[in-house]
Amino acid sequence: MSDSLGSGPRPVPRTPQTPHAPQAARTPQEPEVPRQAALRRRLAELRGPAATPHPLDARALAALAANPGCRRRALLDGAGVDKTALASALGAPSGFGQSQFAFMRGHAFEAKVKADGGAELLRLLGADAPEEAHTPDLAAAGPEGRAARTALALREATEAGGWALLDHPLLALEVAGSPAYLEPDAVVVRPDGRWVVVEIKSFPMIDGSADAAKVGAAARQAAVYVLALERVAAVTDGAEVDHTVLLVCPKDFSNQPTGSLVDVRRQLSVTRRQLARLTRLEEIAAAVPEDVTFDVAACSAEELAAAVEAVPHAYAPECLAACELAFHCRDRARAAGAVEALGRSLRAELGGLTTIGAVLSAARGGADAPGPDGDGDGRRGEAAPADPADSTDSADPADSADPADPAVAALRRAAALRAEALARAVEARTASGRPDPPEGAAVPAQAPAETGARTDTETGARTGSGVAGCR
Numbered sequence: 001m002s003d004s005l006g007s008g009p010r011p012v013p014r015t016p017q018t019p020h021a022p023q024a025a026r027t028p029q030e031p032e033v034p035r036q037a038a039l040r041r042r043l044a045e046l047r048g049p050a051a052t053p054h055p056l057d058a059r060a061l062a063a064l065a066a067n068p069g070c071r072r073r074a075l076l077d078g079a080g081v082d083k084t085a086l087a088s089a090l091g092a093p094s095g096f097g098q099s100q101f102a103f104m105r106g107h108a109f110e111a112k113v114k115a116d117g118g119a120e121l122l123r124l125l126g127a128d129a130p131e132e133a134h135t136p137d138l139a140a141a142g143p144e145g146r147a148a149r150t151a152l153a154l155r156e157a158t159e160a161g162g163w164a165l166l167d168h169p170l171l172a173l174e175v176a177g178s179p180a181y182l183e184p185d186a187v188v189v190r191p192d193g194r195w196v197v198v199e200i201k202s203f204p205m206i207d208g209s210a211d212a213a214k215v216g217a218a219a220r221q222a223a224v225y226v227l228a229l230e231r232v233a234a235v236t237d238g239a240e241v242d243h244t245v246l247l248v249c250p251k252d253f254s255n256q257p258t259g260s261l262v263d264v265r266r267q268l269s270v271t272r273r274q275l276a277r278l279t280r281l282e283e284i285a286a287a288v289p290e291d292v293t294f295d296v297a298a299c300s301a302e303e304l305a306a307a308v309e310a311v312p313h314a315y316a317p318e319c320l321a322a323c324e325l326a327f328h329c330r331d332r333a334r335a336a337g338a339v340e341a342l343g344r345s346l347r348a349e350l351g352g353l354t355t356i357g358a359v360l361s362a363a364r365g366g367a368d369a370p371g372p373d374g375d376g377d378g379r380r381g382e383a384a385p386a387d388p389a390d391s392t393d394s395a396d397p398a399d400s401a402d403p404a405d406p407a408v409a410a411l412r413r414a415a416a417l418r419a420e421a422l423a424r425a426v427e428a429r430t431a432s433g434r435p436d437p438p439e440g441a442a443v444p445a446q447a448p449a450e451t452g453a454r455t456d457t458e459t460g461a462r463t464g465s466g467v468a469g470c471r
Contacts, residue, residue, distance in 0.1 A: 035282075039178065042285050043079040048295025053080025056180045058224040063322035064175070065274035066220070069314040071284050073323060076311075078178050078281045081294045083324035089296050089304050092328035106202040110185065113200055113248055113257045118165040118186065124259035125188055125196060125246060133163035138170070143181040146170035151232050157189040158239045164189040171228035177280035184225040188246070193238045197225045197245040205249040205258055215262065218247055223267035227275075243268060284311070316344045351407045363411040 047053060056077050064073055076083055087094050113121050122130035134157060140149040150169040157164035166187045173180050186198040199222045203214050222245040233239040243265045251258035292307045293299060299307070308328070315329040315338070323329075333341040337355040340347050353359045402408060 039282055039285070043178075043281070046075070046079045046285070046288070046292065046294055047081050048293060048298060050297060051080075051082070051295060054082045055080070056175070058182045058184070058221045061173075061175060061180065061182070061224045061275070062217070062220040062271065064278070065224075065271045066322065067314055067316065067319065068274045068277040070319075071279060072308065072311040072313040072325070072329070074176055074278055075281065075284045075288070076294065076325075078176060078284075079294070082296065085296045086294060086304065086308070087324045087328060089299075089301055090308065090325075090328050091301060092325070092331065094324045094327055102202065106200075109202045109250060109255060109257070110200045112255060114167060114186070118167070120257055121186065121198065121246075121248065121259075122163060122165060122188065124248065124257070125190070127163050130163070133165050134160065135165050135167065138166060138168070143170060143172075147172045147181060151236075154187070154189065154195065154232055154239070155236050158193050158195075158236055161191055161193075163191060171225065171232070173224070173228040173231065175275060176278040176284075177282060182225060182228050184222075187225075187229065190242075194240050194242045195229055195233060196242045197222050197229065198248060199245055199262075200248045203249060204252060205260065206252050208260070210247075210249055210260075215247065219245070219262050219264045219267045220271065222247075222262070223264045223271045226264060226268055227271055315340050316347075317341070318344070349407060351405060353407060359411065362405075362408045363415040365408075365412070 044053075060077055064070075064077060067073065076086070084094070117131065117133065117135055119130040119133075122133050127133060136153040136157065138146060138149050138153060140146045147170045150166065150171060153164075153166060153169070157166075166189070168183055168185065169187050171182045171184070173182060184197055185200045188196045188198060190196065199218050201214065201218055203210060226241055226243060226245065229241045233241045244261045244263050246259050247262050248257050248259045250256065288310055292310050294304065294307055296304065308325070309332070313325075313329045313332075315326070315333045317330075319326040319329065330341060337357050339350055339354060339356055339359060342356075350359060353362055403412075
């Protein structure tokens, strides 16, 4: 595979051997073929001999780059496993994805944008005579052939020095040691040699702005295309990949296309760094037992669950918007009491405390704060009775946490402040002569202190002076 296909860095030639040094039996390039063949065979075994490989697209690559520590997703995506079917077989179907109506609407809008040889699309980029732009034929046999044809068309268009529109080109990018083929909506070659990625989306752009979350997702997806294009531009004279992509959306509530330039330099930097952190597929596959397979058609739900559990995951709440197996991984993370289920930021703050039970135990340990009745609980350094929330790790001793750990110190300080606040509430209730609420009963809400303020019992929103109401 040539450099233009993104098959990895050029092999570094060996230094000349001295007459007395033993000659190498193989050149550095020769072992790659059997190694890649063995990897493809192993990935086919994991996927299932009769299963059709699910292609790895830019959307999946962007999600993988956002969570590079998840070996489960890296292996499943690399093997081409249909994660939607796998999630359904595991009993945790995901709502992730687009509806059929959204697909039809998106295809219809894309056809309108690319009508008349993409004249409207080129006009959005400032082409004076878009009807004169060149639209090369990119048809070829197989993904390798299409990627090679795309690289050749990009070189020819750059040398011609005019406008060119490549409709659905195929780009190659090495991900975790395995080639992935990506298909952007379009790539435009400008007369000055700059290559511009075009992303066509069906969400509206109202008054010149669109939904920030959707624009961010489109920018991360486009950054993957830019990264793949840079591999081809590196071996093409006079070529430069523009780090500003063209986002085309319907204008307001019509079907008229409008465009906006989006700078993806930040997303490109993050994607490049995160993809470089991915563990190679050979290493992940080598750690999986030989009898493991993700063949949905041939395995039972119990066998698939055991196969999935054989590969470690790195669940985070953000996975719910990007991965088909998010519900399954979330259930497992909750069952294990893992703090990752509460979010990456909280997990980073807790340091070495990896389970919810350990966090609660560390918060109780060493605290001699007064309890709700105003007296000390008398359990300094001793764990309180376990709550149902931390039943998965109730055996952890409270004094196992290091008091010098900043996370442990912050947790114990927060526990002391909470106990102090509860004690003051009990004292205030006793002084006012109000009886204590029955055990297990909900404490009635305090009346707002602001003059004229009230509490909406249905929405929980406070309205009145100085507080904005929302219904």
